[in-house]
Amino acid sequence: MKAISGTNLEQAKSHNRRVVIEAVRTNGPLSRAAIARMTALTAQTVSNIVEELERSHLLVPAEAQKLARGQPIIPYSINPAGAYSIGLELGRQRASGVLTDLSGAVCARIERHVKHPDPQRAMPVLQSIVEDIQQAFVFDRNRLLGVGMALPGRYADGGITSLSPQNLPGWQDFPVGHELEQRVKVPVLVENDATAAAIGERLHGVARGLSSFVYLFLAGGGGIGAGMFLDGHLYKGSRNNAGEIGHIIVEPHGKLCSCGKRGCLDRYISPTVAYEFMGITNAEELSSDDLDARIAGGGEGLDAWLDQAVQPLRQTLDFLELAFDPQTIVFGGSISTSLMRRLAERLEPLHVPIDPNRTRSVPRVMIGMTGKDTAILGAAALPIFSETNPRFDVLQKPVG
Numbered sequence: 001m002k003a004i005s006g007t008n009l010e011q012a013k014s015h016n017r018r019v020v021i022e023a024v025r026t027n028g029p030l031s032r033a034a035i036a037r038m039t040a041l042t043a044q045t046v047s048n049i050v051e052e053l054e055r056s057h058l059l060v061p062a063e064a065q066k067l068a069r070g071q072p073i074i075p076y077s078i079n080p081a082g083a084y085s086i087g088l089e090l091g092r093q094r095a096s097g098v099l100t101d102l103s104g105a106v107c108a109r110i111e112r113h114v115k116h117p118d119p120q121r122a123m124p125v126l127q128s129i130v131e132d133i134q135q136a137f138v139f140d141r142n143r144l145l146g147v148g149m150a151l152p153g154r155y156a157d158g159g160i161t162s163l164s165p166q167n168l169p170g171w172q173d174f175p176v177g178h179e180l181e182q183r184v185k186v187p188v189l190v191e192n193d194a195t196a197a198a199i200g201e202r203l204h205g206v207a208r209g210l211s212s213f214v215y216l217f218l219a220g221g222g223g224i225g226a227g228m229f230l231d232g233h234l235y236k237g238s239r240n241n242a243g244e245i246g247h248i249i250v251e252p253h254g255k256l257c258s259c260g261k262r263g264c265l266d267r268y269i270s271p272t273v274a275y276e277f278m279g280i281t282n283a284e285e286l287s288s289d290d291l292d293a294r295i296a297g298g299g300e301g302l303d304a305w306l307d308q309a310v311q312p313l314r315q316t317l318d319f320l321e322l323a324f325d326p327q328t329i330v331f332g333g334s335i336s337t338s339l340m341r342r343l344a345e346r347l348e349p350l351h352v353p354i355d356p357n358r359t360r361s362v363p364r365v366m367i368g369m370t371g372k373d374t375a376i377l378g379a380a381a382l383p384i385f386s387e388t389n390p391r392f393d394v395l396q397k398p399v400g
Contacts, residue, residue: 016041018390020049021058021078025388026209029062029075050076057143058082058102078102083387084139087380088126088149090117092168092284097129098373099137100380104204108136118170119179127183146187148382149176150196150375152222189382193217194243195236196378197332198227199385201368204377205332212326215368216245218333218340219375223266230324232390246270248319250312265316269309269343271335277305288371292338306346313343317365318351327361332368333375340370 064072177190194217226243246266254263278301
């Protein structure tokens with residue numbers, strides 16, 4: 001159980017509030033006394049924050065539990081209806097939106113066809129999805145935290161300003177977040193798809209409660225990237241471009257990559273390469289069931305891809321473990337679930353770790369969210385993460 005240290009400084013009230021929410025979200029239901037022990041906050045500070053969060057409907061009390069002696073205790077849990085978020089995704093032929101509650105459950109979904117989704121055509125569609133999805137589910141609009149959008153792209157100085165040209169031509173240097181926020185009149189957060197998916201995995205998936213992990217995002221229509229949490233911090237690098245592991249050279253003088261280098265990881269293990277080996281040219285147009293059926297019949301093409309993919313991937317996992325010492329490495333992405341499992345199974349045996357006698361609480365490799373909803377659910381997690389995750393730029397005290 002990971003303890004998060006709070007601080008009793010008055011100016012850190014917002015941080016402490018987030019620490020309490022994180023403690024309950026990760027380990028709840030928790031009593032006030034348990035929250036105080038876990039966060040190193042005083043009993044009075046915890047009591048004040050819990051009362052505030054209960055009034056705000058972010059925490060809900062359960063029935064009091066009678067003890068053998070002393071006062072009954074009241075456990076508190078996150079209230080799913082306490083806040084909502086909208087996630088958006090834009091593909092080659094469709095735009096999608098989901099409305100999720102504070103627990104990550106999908107409350108409403110809208111999908112619309114967009115032919116040739118350049119900004120002029122797509123922005124009005126994205127705006128209509130945000131507006132219409134709020135009509136599709138009955139909830140208090142004042143509890144909408146904002147809109148998240150996950151994009152396959154790199155950062156410029158002011159944030160993501162372009163989608164990857166290979167994925168959606170016409171979006172180069174278009175300020176997606178700013179333009180959408182002007183249209184929908186609620187906060188809009190934009191992240192690259194790998195980071196968004198890692199946030200979603202930490203809030204609602206197999207990485208819940210972990211402080212250090214690397215999330216490998218295999219995009220169904222593209223390459224591979226990584227999102228990283230290190231010691232509880234979301235790590236994005238000095239220019240927010242950390243995690244571009246698809247361009248690590250794993251085969252000197254190997255296959256030519258779109259980035260101009262040779263032997264990049266992308267050219268060996270990306271879903272695009274897998275589909276090329278199996279002769280699948282329309283993966284984005286297939287349903288999950290149809291794609292799984294094609295993969296199940298992949299035969300020699302699938303085996304050939306796995307044979308050439310596993311050693312570069314083992315090499316990459318070894319590098320990530322040595323460089324960042326994560327608790328685990330999570331595989332996920334919009335790649336087919338069956339293809340992900342075949343790849344993970346073929347990875348064994350992994351390279352011997354530098355500390356083979358280390359006691360592990362979780363496996364070295366885990367499979368997280370997969371399938372076509374991965375990016376959009378990660379996008380929906382962005383406003384929730386922004387509002388509830390502890391802010392580590394505020395002073396913290398060690399626990400114990």
